Amino acid sequence: MSRLSIVTKDRGEETVEELYKDLERRIQASQPGLCPVDLASSFLNLCHAQSCGKCTPCRIGLGQLEGLIADVLDGKGTMDSLKLIETTAQSICDSADCAIGSEAARMVLKGVRGFKEDYIEHIEHGRCLNTQNQPVPCVAQCPAHVDIPGYISLVHDERYGDAVNLIRKDNPFPAVCGLICEHPCEVRCRRTMVDDPINIRGLKRFAVDHEEQPPVFKKYEATGKKVAIVGGGPSGLSAAFYLSIMGHDVTVFEQRAQLGGMLRYGIPAYRLPREELDREIDILKTTGFQTKTNVSVGHDLSIKELKDDYDALYVAIGAHNDRKIGIDGEDANGVISAVEMLRRIGDDDYPDFTGMDICVVGGGNVAMDVARSAIRLGAQSVKIVYRRRKVDMTALPEEVEGAIADGCEVVELHAPVRIAHDENNQVTGLVAQPQIVGEIKWGRPAPCKADIEEVVIPCQRVLVAIGQGIDSQSFGDFGIPIQRGRLETFDTSDVKDMAGVFAGGDCVTGPATVIRAIAAGKVAAANIDEYLGYQHEIKANVVIPRIRFDDHKACGRVNMKERSPKERVQDFKLMECGMTREEAKQESSRCLHCDHFGYGIFKGGRIAKW
Numbered sequence: 001m002s003r004l005s006i007v008t009k010d011r012g013e014e015t016v017e018e019l020y021k022d023l024e025r026r027i028q029a030s031q032p033g034l035c036p037v038d039l040a041s042s043f044l045n046l047c048h049a050q051s052c053g054k055c056t057p058c059r060i061g062l063g064q065l066e067g068l069i070a071d072v073l074d075g076k077g078t079m080d081s082l083k084l085i086e087t088t089a090q091s092i093c094d095s096a097d098c099a100i101g102s103e104a105a106r107m108v109l110k111g112v113r114g115f116k117e118d119y120i121e122h123i124e125h126g127r128c129l130n131t132q133n134q135p136v137p138c139v140a141q142c143p144a145h146v147d148i149p150g151y152i153s154l155v156h157d158e159r160y161g162d163a164v165n166l167i168r169k170d171n172p173f174p175a176v177c178g179l180i181c182e183h184p185c186e187v188r189c190r191r192t193m194v195d196d197p198i199n200i201r202g203l204k205r206f207a208v209d210h211e212e213q214p215p216v217f218k219k220y221e222a223t224g225k226k227v228a229i230v231g232g233g234p235s236g237l238s239a240a241f242y243l244s245i246m247g248h249d250v251t252v253f254e255q256r257a258q259l260g261g262m263l264r265y266g267i268p269a270y271r272l273p274r275e276e277l278d279r280e281i282d283i284l285k286t287t288g289f290q291t292k293t294n295v296s297v298g299h300d301l302s303i304k305e306l307k308d309d310y311d312a313l314y315v316a317i318g319a320h321n322d323r324k325i326g327i328d329g330e331d332a333n334g335v336i337s338a339v340e341m342l343r344r345i346g347d348d349d350y351p352d353f354t355g356m357d358i359c360v361v362g363g364g365n366v367a368m369d370v371a372r373s374a375i376r377l378g379a380q381s382v383k384i385v386y387r388r389r390k391v392d393m394t395a396l397p398e399e400v401e402g403a404i405a406d407g408c409e410v411v412e413l414h415a416p417v418r419i420a421h422d423e424n425n426q427v428t429g430l431v432a433q434p435q436i437v438g439e440i441k442w443g444r445p446a447p448c449k450a451d452i453e454e455v456v457i458p459c460q461r462v463l464v465a466i467g468q469g470i471d472s473q474s475f476g477d478f479g480i481p482i483q484r485g486r487l488e489t490f491d492t493s494d495v496k497d498m499a500g501v502f503a504g505g506d507c508v509t510g511p512a513t514v515i516r517a518i519a520a521g522k523v524a525a526a527n528i529d530e531y532l533g534y535q536h537e538i539k540a541n542v543v544i545p546r547i548r549f550d551d552h553k554a555c556g557r558v559n560m561k562e563r564s565p566k567e568r569v570q571d572f573k574l575m576e577c578g579m580t581r582e583e584a585k586q587e588s589s590r591c592l593h594c595d596h597f598g599y600g601i602f603k604g605g606r607i608a609k610w
Contacts (some may be wrong), residue, residue, distance in 0.1 A: 031594075037111070045066060047235065048066060052338060061092040061101065062092065072123060079123060081123070082120070086109065111355050114231075137190055138186070138200060157545045160206075170610070171537060176514065177201070177514065181515050182301065192201075198559040198591055206578055206579045207538065209578050217287050223249075225249065227251075227532075231316035232403065235261075235518065238522055246536035251292060261318050262319075264277060264346045273573070333428045358382045359459040360382060364467070376572055382497065384410045386411065388437075390410050402562070415432060429456045434452040436448050443547075473488065
């Protein structure tokens with residue numbers, strides 16, 4: 001008899017592996033609003049099924065935890081049960097032989113401490129805390145709550161103008177977001193249960209690209225109320241758009257020569273062409289708001305003057321200040337902040353990096369933008385120096401891979417120590433200390449100094465992309481509360497103890513995404529309107545197509561194509577190619593209509609107005 005044989009999976013094992021993948025997709029598609037106690041119970045049951053049964057804490061303890069949580073869900077639990085759950089979980093976590101038991105118990109502990117109110121709601125009232133809050137996943141994940149299923153169905157019906165009108169009800173920048181949005185709406189897309197999430201951003205872009213008629217916005221009667229908006233970026237312009245439709249007299253004050261904020265001065269043209277941005281802004285301006293550029297509020301014009309002259313004030317100044325690394329040599333000639341570089345590009349003043357070796361410090365989307373821009377500006381080589389691993393970068397994975405395809409090199413696990421320079425204070429290189437990946441803190445492994453000598457990366461320019469700051473000092477002097485450099489407001493955008501003053505966008509949240517800034521402008525517009533004594537409604541008046549029933553068959557996702565790296569690095573023209581009509585038809589047919597099926601229909605399926 002042979003001693004060994006080749007192991008092959010039988011049909012049962014293969015099916016189990018397929019079920020694991022199905023389960024992974026289902027977990028990934030778990031929408032917000034589900035009862036976390038129920039989910040914790042389900043996860044715990046799965047963990048218990050994985051137990052080998054050799055140690056008592058795992059074999060017996062996890063079963064005890066299952067029973068205790070089941071009692072809470074069945075309305076039999078008490079506050080003593082909650083204490084016992086925590087004590088038992090901690091005991092298992094400390095004493096289980098392997099990770100199967102200890103990590104399962106740690107998961108329970110995290111839940112008891114993280115959503116304790118949900119446990120208490122079940123104990124005291126016998127119900128889920130979020131019983132009436134189980135929304136459509138994509139809409140809930142979109143900060144602006146755009147009616148995504150609605151406009152996808154309109155794209156499928158080839159009613160592209162109606163699709164864009166429906167988007168503008170909640171997001172006045174459909175063209176911009178169709179090109180550069182980070183699409184959080186796709187994160188919990190229920191289509192993931194079947195195959196892959198829908199390419200929502202791509203469908204938005206297709207609708208905008210095929211909108212035949214320029215929009216005509218119906219405005220309410222003039223109210224006679226005056227609103228001043230400080231900042232002509234996505235948040236300020238969004239608020240101006242909606243407030244103008246509501247009939248208010250709006251004036252936008254912008255510090256720079258052109259409107260757009262970080263859309264113009266933070267995103268390169270190969271991702272967001274300037275003509276597309278200008279066209280979008282011109283469409284918004286048809287609602288009638290006034291703009292005053294090259295006006296620095298707090299310097300050219302006092303905040304007090306605005307407060308006295310206008311009935312309401314919205315501050316949306318963004319985050320445009322650069323941040324220093326805090327290392328020796330940072331003042332050398334050739335050290336350029338990402339903010340400064342992208343600002344110059346935004347004003348069509350392109351630096352010349354021909355034949356130079358460039359080092360980029362940072363790992364976010366902005367770092368990828370300046371690195372890829374440097375390639376297009378003639379750089380001989382571009383190295384992205386990052387103190388963590390490539391997988392830990394905060395930049396979108398597709399941005400990182402795109403930068404590599406463009407010719408950039410990622411130098412991971414290297415922490416900048418100082419900038420080398422010659423006797424003329426000209427940059428000659430970046431000195432970096434190799435790192436080793438270490439303990440996980442705040443969800444990412446913290447790098448630690450490796451037992452390796454420092455290395456010098458020769459370069460003639462160092463581009464610093466480690467975040468942006470907020471020029472909040474003058475607003476703080478005026479009396480707006482400042483916390484860690486950010487303006488402090490309620491979640492309704494109004495400022496404490498300052499009637500009629502509102503703030504939102506990056507100056508409140510810190511540097512964030514475009515869609516979050518747009519959402520802040522929408523919130524501010526609604527609450528400023530209410531503060532002024534009105535309840536104007538914003539609606540699209542678009543009839544949504546009837547529900548289809550042919551969307552369950554598994555089908556591959558249509559991904560966006562790009563110009564070849566060899567071609568696109570030669571210019572700043574748009575890099576991404578749009579969908580074809582055939583692709584848009586197929587991709588839009590994959591929508592599962594969560595606005596009608598599942599939880600979406602419980603509360604009408606969609607918000608027709610706000």
